[in-house]
Amino acid sequence: MQEAVGVFLDAWRLVTAVADAVSRHQLRRLSGREEELPLAEEAVSEVAGDVQSMIQTEMATALTRQADWPHMAQQLVALRQAGVDLSRFLPEVAEIAATSQDSVLEHAATSHEGKWERKLRETLPAGPVREAIVSSPRWPEMTAAMERLEQQGVDVRSVLATAHDQAVGVHHAVAQHLGGDAATATSRDALLSYGPLTVGLDIPKNLNLDDREGALEKQLAISPSENQRYVWMVRQAMPDLEREADLLVAARQWPLIAARIADMERGRQPVAEHLARLSQDTSWQEGPQSLMGRRLVQAANDALRKPIGAPAGPGEPRARVNTAAARSTSPSVGPLKAAARGAAPVTPGVAAHREAGPAAKSGRRR
Incomplete structure (x- = not known):
């Protein structure tokens, strides 16, 4: 006050x-x-x-x-x-x-909420527990409490990781009591995005791209101001291609590109240099006009994933997706609590498209 x-x-x-x-x-x-x-x-x-x-x-x-x-x-x-x-x-x-x-006051509250959404996302796995937390009407109260605890020297990440297991138990207990299914079904958007667009990223199983604002802010922890900045970065990278830049940011799968940019920024990677490839190699212009947005999403993802110095031309083969494996494997990752305590990660618990590969250099895995 x-x-x-x-x-x-x-x-x-x-x-x-x-x-x-x-x-x-x-x-x-x-x-x-x-x-x-x-x-x-x-x-x-x-x-x-x-x-x-x-x-x-x-x-x-x-x-x-x-x-x-x-x-x-x-x-x-x-x-x-x-x-x-x-x-x-x-x-x-x-x-x-x-x-x-x-x-x-509003800026301070928003800054705290945005900060803790990112930390929550980095600490807890995608899933119903995390979604329940950030969508709760009491989320502002929780962020204020976490801020106070951190100022007092408390390791809030450890508290969150411990609370996660208890919250999962509550989730299952309520579902069992009501006769429902505690597991979250993999959404159509998560299945269709499975592959190069999501490799290395923590994407929730119930990804819903129909709700663009919710997908960005609630599911991918990207605030409106961050999204506006990423849109500006794309437009800066495509100075003479304003219409095409608008097509890219209006594309249905833009939230996944924004998530890739956010992940690269956390890893201190030169996002602007990667995005500049969209102007340097315009092979995405070739093809039916009706599919331009889809080609731009793919081109932007390729530009962001390839290391600086790697050829950006269309000659190199694109990654292929095993659709059968995609539909039989969950795109979510397991809880990070064990890793936080120093335990070795369990490889079978990681979805196929999150395993280490050539593209992992483009972003820090959580």
């Missing part, structure tokens, strides 16, 4: 200082003179009641307790003497300051 009050006060000081500067400039221009500020004590006595009656009580109290309140009161009286109606001016300034305060 103290930080929020500070933002309100800073915004108030800025807006009133701007108004005072404009008023003085206008007086000098029209009359050739500048009025002296009234005495501080008289100014405080004159406007204190107005401030208390026209501004939210706690903010008015905070304002009048500041060391520079007498100077702010002088500015307000000077504005009134110059013809400014304080009954309109004061509420307007308060609204601007309150809006600034709300923006900071």
Whole structure:
């Protein structure tokens, strides 16, 4: 709360200082003179009641307790003497300051939630437990609690990994009690995306690309601001191909490209250099116009996965997908708790398209 009050006060000081500067400039221009500020004590006595009656009580109290309140009161009286109606001016300034305060609070909350969505994604496997956590109405409360624990020196990742096993038990117990299936069925989108588009990525079994916003933010932990930045990166990489860049980011499987970019950024890889290949090799332009979006998705994925320095031309063979294996194997990975405790990973528990291969260089596996 103290930080929020500070933002309100800073915004108030800025807006009133701007108004005072404009008023003085206008007086000098029209009359050739500048009025002296009234005495501080008289100014405080004159406007204190107005401030208390026209501004939210706690903010008015905070304002009048500041060391520079007498100077702010002088500015307000000077504005009134110059013809400014304080009954309109004061509420307007308060609204601007309150809006600034709300923006900071919202940004802080969003930053915390985005930070903990990424950490949760890196700590827990894709699946119903993780989806239940981030989609919960109490998610903001959970992120605030995790932030406090981290500030106190608690290893929150360890707590999450331990809590995951208990949560899985709850998931199964509820499903059994209600006579349902505790296992999450692999969605059609997850099956169709299985292969080069998802290799090395942690993609949930119930991937739903029909809900683009939900797929990005809830299932792949990519915030709207991050997605906008990735869209901008694509457009920067295709400066003379605006229409084609728009086709790529509008494609149904764009969330998977965004997830690839996010994964590469976490691994500190030069994403811009990879994306530049979309302009250097435009073989994706060849073919029916109706399939342009699909070809662009494939080209972008190839550009991101190939190491810098590798040929980007169309001559090299593309990875093939064993559809039979894809439909018989879950695309999700197992819990990371064992790995966190130092246990050796169990190879059979990893889906075929997540096993180490040539493409694994393009992103850090979790």
